[in-house]
Amino acid sequence: MAVLLLVLTGVLTPWLIGFAGFYDNWQWLTFFPIAQPLLVPPLLLAYVEMTIRGSPLQVLRAWFLPGFVAVSFELASFILPLSDKLEWAEVVGRAFRTAENLLLIVLFALVLRRVRRLVADYRKTLTEQRSDEARFGLTWLLQLTSAMTILWSVWALYALTDTVIPLSFDGLMPLYLAIAGASVWLAIQAWRYGNVPWPRLQAVTSDKDAPPRPTRDWQAEGGRWATVLRESEAYREPALTLRGAARIVGTNEAYLSRAFNEGLGLSFSAVIQGLRSDAVAAAIERGGGEDLLTLAHDAGFASKASFNRAFAARFGVPPSTYRRRLRIVKN
Structure with missing residues (x-):
């Protein structure tokens, strides 16, 4: 530059x-x-x-x-x-x-x-x-x-x-x-932006050259692996990568990516952001005095902007509106 x-x-x-x-x-x-x-x-x-x-x-x-x-x-x-x-x-x-x-x-x-x-x-x-x-x-x-x-x-x-x-x-x-x-x-x-990190990324390894395998139900696999990530709370790691998630669920990167993309119709990031949004929503429903940004950081979100976008995509409303509506319903 x-x-x-x-x-x-x-x-x-x-x-x-x-x-x-x-x-x-x-x-x-x-x-x-x-x-x-x-x-x-x-x-x-x-x-x-x-x-x-x-x-x-x-x-x-x-x-x-x-x-x-x-x-x-x-x-x-x-x-x-x-x-x-x-x-x-x-x-x-x-x-x-x-x-x-x-x-x-x-x-x-x-x-x-x-x-x-x-x-x-x-x-x-x-x-x-x-x-x-x-x-x-x-x-x-x-x-x-x-x-x-x-x-x-x-x-x-x-x-x-x-x-x-x-x-x-x-x-x-x-x-x-x-x-x-x-x-x-x-x-x-x-x-x-001089100090912004720039990870060197490689394309996800394709499994197209692997020996033929029985047809897999990628939707079921995607749902099962998403459940494993939810129960292990791996999504709370802000820097969670596809490789790290694949190790947690016990598969390889290509299969995990395919299960999410083809099976669930979502990118890896969208799946993890959805799990984080669910965690924040659950925390809001339990009540408590934590502010939304604290809940977002605890769930693994790296920034307020990404939190607001992901939560709105998941629930159709911003997190502040979600909390306000929940209070109205409870009262």
Whole structure:
């Protein structure tokens, strides 16, 4: 993320100094390779990949190739003698800018498509393997994807316009203000979510290659294993995982996941959150002076927001409404 912010700052720099007249006063700055927009999309992808998968940069090197080619071209042009450089800029400057704009639009679109798929897969895997997915930075990843999609839309609009009708520094101002705003937002949010845990998750092992077995009643299995988790109160562990739950019920991860998903029509997270909601509801019905947040934490909920969502999904009303209605009935 730090490198991405540096690159975005570099993209802003030529517009800022050009607006101030630097290129008129110091023409040797022509082709100075500080603005490299083609590095923005692959750096975004690298951040997401390394955050949720731990993928090494080597596996992403193909995405950086257009940016490296652009850097090499500008660097080679920059070291030319001034007179040759200015003449070269007249010949290829416009064509290079057009090619860079069009390639940026396509590259950004491909990266955003992949990022959306990565985030969706990560979200699905979290709900299948964790009961505390609310602790992790899914909100940040979703916000990041949305923000960069908006930035791409603005960037594409101005890039296409500039390709057809060359824009002045004034004409490009809204684009660079958008880039500056996005950069500030990214810096703040990346700092805010810097300490959020990012578990490295693997897809649940499939049992499709296992030897044929008699047909199983996954609904019955799912109900039985959910009962075991209820009676053992394993759901009270805030960081309960699919692997840990499978050990408790005496099966493997693939079978437990299949029993919940196919048998009960629920993800692992939904089953555990339902058991926790039942525990809170039972505590409310017993009475007592505990506040709802204390009951939620005792039941294993990691946050107030996840508690309210899960309880409302289970009983159709928020926990405060559930308690109030119960008091009315008792009175």
